[in-house]
Amino acid sequence: MHITLQKSKIAKQSSVEITGSKSESNRLLLLQALYPEFELANVSNSDDSCLMTDALASSSEVVDIHHAGTAMRFLTAYFSIQEGRDTVLTGSKRMKERPIKILAEALQDLGADISYVENEGFPPIKIKGKKLTKHQVTLKANVSSQYISALLLIASKLENGLELTLEGEITSVPYINMTLSLLDEIGVESSFIGNVITVKPNTKQLKSKTLTVESDWSSASYYFSIAALSEVGTEITLSSYKENSLQGDSVLVDIYKHFGVTTVFNDNSVILKKEASILSPLKLDLKNAPDIAQTIAVTCFALGISCDLIGLHTLKIKETDRLVALKTEIEKLGGTVAITDKSLHLSASENIKELVSIATYNDHRMAMAFAPLALKTPIIIEDAAVVSKSYPTFWDDLKSIGFQIIPNQS
Known part of the structure; x- marks a missing residue:
């Protein structure tokens, strides 16, 4: 129209x-999927956040996130640690033209099982969820901060946490700090010193609380x-x-x-x-x-x-x-x-x-x-x-x- x-x-x-920030909402929705003890208020009513919610609740082998770029990046990391689950993550025609290789390679370096269904380096991707024990990885920092945030959001669920070294000029630093601040708010320990971000592993149940999205x-x-x-x-x-x-x-x-x-x-x-x-x-x-x-x-x-x-x-x-x-x-x-x-x-x-x-x-x-x-x-x-x-x-x-x-x- x-x-x-x-x-x-x-x-x-x-x-x-x-309504709530799409950026904050999508981060918190993923963290809530990992830590169900949290409640969320003022979640974004955007298509992207609705798609994120549906994808996290889906039991289907094929998950279609349409145009939602943030969801594509975050869910690539999320499904990589869902042990025993196979997922094909796909999207719109434009999404299939948006690169995912840098994030996929970082996850593969951590031990993830990710392969390309159509074109090398682009969605759709097939992810075989497994336990990731490696904890050190290097990532180009000047492409998309969403790649960085995707890794940080799952880091506390990795057996040994994560030590992420960033190469080059870091893009969209406030969005990385947003992710780390939200981790801190739920009780996950992290540090960002120089070009190295460290997130400690967490195995305990976190304290229940309601998080309100700005x-x-x-x-x-x-x-x-x-x-x-x-x-x-x-x-x-x-x-x-x-x-x-x-x-x-x-x-x-x-x-x-x-x-x-x-x-x-x-x-x-x-x-x-x-x-x-x-x-x-x-x-x-x-x-x-x-x-x-x-x-x-x-x-x-x-x-x-x-x-x-x-x-x-x-x-x-x-x-x-x-x-x-x-x-x-x-x-x-x-x-x-x-x-x-x-x-x-x-x-x-x-x-x-x-x-x-x-x-x-x-x-x-x-x-x-x-x-x-x-x-x-x-x-x-x-x-x-x-x-x-x-x-x-x-x-x-x-x-x-x-x-x-x-x-x-x-």
């Missing part, structure tokens, strides 16, 4: 409740963008968020000061306030928060300022090649974009074309990142339902704050 977003103006004061900062990014494009004096309240968040995308608080958005923490909520700003060119290294690159690029385009975004090498292996997709769609709107395999340069542009149809490439973040443009010009979003991957109620929430959205009949 395509939708048309008419040129909109949001309420001066509005509020939105956002709301998703990636989802909050679209409201930061909306605030930036709104009139001075606009306020948007979002819940539930922590000032000392584990999520790397909480850097939005600092980044969006550049666009005149100040953030006030109030109990479990944040209030985004639009104040006057000097719109100067922006340079950012987003290696620790690549998921907000699309939002920031569109914000800059809408405000007519140039930006240089680097540290984006992981965007090429997401739901789509996000760098190519951004270039294509922003240039449809009248912008000028240059990309490399790890950076994006947007030139300042004064005019935005009206009623451009934005392709979303099966990528939820493409749909949501471009939606705030409706505060400047009417636009069409193709395949709008793709947002369910991470934020199923996104369009309803936009309507609730004043966006005018019309389903296309064609």
Whole structure:
């Protein structure tokens, strides 16, 4: 279904409740599968987390996780230690193009039995679950932090724990720290010194508790963008968020000061306030928060300022090649974009074309990142339902704050 977003103006004061972080939810769902003594609250209602939940509960030999990249990485590790169980882990056409070899080889070095069903290095993969006794492994650290987190999440269930040595520049450090913090929260001991992460084995039953998932900062990014494009004096309240968040995308608080958005923490909520700003060119290294690159690029385009975004090498292996997709769609709107395999340069542009149809490439973040443009010009979003991957109620929430959205009949 395509939708048309008419040129909109949001309420001066509005509020939105956002469900739990997909990143935290998927980590905690796996840990709960390993340690059933835990209860979870405010779990993400995203497609990815629903797929993760279903996969962990499934007794089928074939587990299909569709577009859920995090689930593919985490479950590859999880099924490797399910003794006596054979599992074929597969996904969508795009998932079969996303590499898994680096993680599979690390698990094989630990003793896992993993083979490729179709193409070497890519899903689907066949996993014969077994007891893993080796505990030392080396992993390239500059590809995807999800490979690292996948190993860390199962580490305490390995007979001798895990000593993980990281090679090269480490990507998305906040997501690694998130995983380690969650391990600490449930009572698993770990350390991260230099380029070596150690997780101790755990054989005892852990103390029962309820773990509450913080709301998703990636989802909050679209409201930061909306605030930036709104009139001075606009306020948007979002819940539930922590000032000392584990999520790397909480850097939005600092980044969006550049666009005149100040953030006030109030109990479990944040209030985004639009104040006057000097719109100067922006340079950012987003290696620790690549998921907000699309939002920031569109914000800059809408405000007519140039930006240089680097540290984006992981965007090429997401739901789509996000760098190519951004270039294509922003240039449809009248912008000028240059990309490399790890950076994006947007030139300042004064005019935005009206009623451009934005392709979303099966990528939820493409749909949501471009939606705030409706505060400047009417636009069409193709395949709008793709947002369910991470934020199923996104369009309803936009309507609730004043966006005018019309389903296309064609």
